[in-house]
Amino acid sequence: MRMRNHYIVETKPAVKFFEGEKWLVLTGLLGFLLAGVCALWIILYGGEVSPEGDLSKAFSFNAALGMFLLSTAAISPFSGMKAKSRAFFRWSYIILALYSYFAETVQNFRGVNPRFVQDGSAFDIGVGNGFAFVALLLVLYYLVLAIQYFRRKAYNLRSELVLGIRYAMIAIMLSFAAGIWISVNQGRLIGLHGNIIWLHGLGFHALQAVPLVAWLTERTSLTPTVRRRWIHLTGIAYLIGLLAIGWQTFLCNSIMEWSVLPILACGSFMIAIGGGALVLRQTRKAFHTQ
Structure with a gap:
């Protein structure tokens, strides 16, 4: 006051x-x-x-x-x-x-x-x-x-930050679902090559990854509309990667094999990382122009 x-x-x-x-x-x-x-x-x-x-x-x-x-x-x-x-x-x-x-x-x-x-x-x-x-x-x-x-x-x-947190929360719910899956399955291994722990672990890391990108957008000179687009891109890409890993695991296959789902997951996570890198670059530009 x-x-x-x-x-x-x-x-x-x-x-x-x-x-x-x-x-x-x-x-x-x-x-x-x-x-x-x-x-x-x-x-x-x-x-x-x-x-x-x-x-x-x-x-x-x-x-x-x-x-x-x-x-x-x-x-x-x-x-x-x-x-x-x-x-x-x-x-x-x-x-x-x-x-x-x-x-x-x-x-x-x-x-x-x-x-x-x-x-x-x-x-x-x-x-x-x-x-x-x-x-x-x-x-x-x-x-x-x-x-x-x-x-x-x-x-x-904090509209941009909370938008990023929303995507992280969806990812965490997928991780919790994977944890319940592990309990019901009495272990992390499923079939000959499936391993539920990948979905369980990577989902939780969304809590650091997506809000970080959202936080970085706040420090750019981008318009609010463009900021939200970058956050949406990062969040959606991360979720697609998790879903691809989850489906590959459900099929009892390894996420390390060269097939459609692991390649889709890898590509999605690369898009999420690339989006974060581009936002970081915009942040540095905004810092140097001040």
């Missing part, structure tokens, strides 16, 4: 990345710390822990969840949610994430597969069942968050 010509003028505070999300950020950083511990153990003693533990999986899980939480903390202020709703989401997600860290790390150190327990104790079965329930809650809570970005209130905060 400020005074101008004896009238009180209301000024709308700018929304910033990570604003109000200190504890979610710290929870994300904890994932990297745990991943570091797992990596050090693997270097010293190897990754496999008898009978079914695999610390390489704990390493990748902790790092991936940590990155996901940090990315979520970055965009959460632009959701348009009220303070109490954001706090409820934040602390619910922190609790769910802490349980996930515990289940993945401790159980693998104990030599137990935390997701698919075989011949385990009552404790191991309980942790595994709890892990499955927590995974479901992670999906449901995030779906509620995702919906917020498709509302006018969020769009009015």
Whole structure:
């Protein structure tokens, strides 16, 4: 609020990345710390822990969840949610994430597969069942968050950025669907050559890729219409790439083979990357002309 010509003028505070999300950020950083511990153990003693533990999986899980939480903390202020709703989401997600860290790390150190327990104790079965329930809650809570970005209130905060986040949210839902697919399939491998983990992992990276392009467009001298076109191009290309990978996996084929779907996926991701590179170039031009 400020005074101008004896009238009180209301000024709308700018929304910033990570604003109000200190504890979610710290929870994300904890994932990297745990991943570091797992990596050090693997270097010293190897990754496999008898009978079914695999610390390489704990390493990748902790790092991936940590990155996901940090990315979520970055965009959460632009959701348009009220303070109490954001706090409820934040602390619910922190609790769910802490349980996930515990289940993945401790159980693998104990030599137990935390997701698919075989011949385990009552404790191991309980942790595994709890892990499955927590995974479901992670999906449901995030779906509620995702919906917020498709509302006018969020769009009015930062239109280009929120547009990019919308595409990222669709990609994340595809990743969650792939995660459920892995659970139902009792593993990431399907058929002779299919591997669901590619769809599961690449979908989550949309949370960094597409909003980054949208953020860069804000720093160009392009018109709002042209900015949105670049964001649409990047988001649509990324989603087409994910769908191509998903369909190739559904056919039980490897995404590394030279066939139509993998080539389509590769081309789509190259378009998304190329769009980002061109927007970055426009950003540098705008910077040098200032």
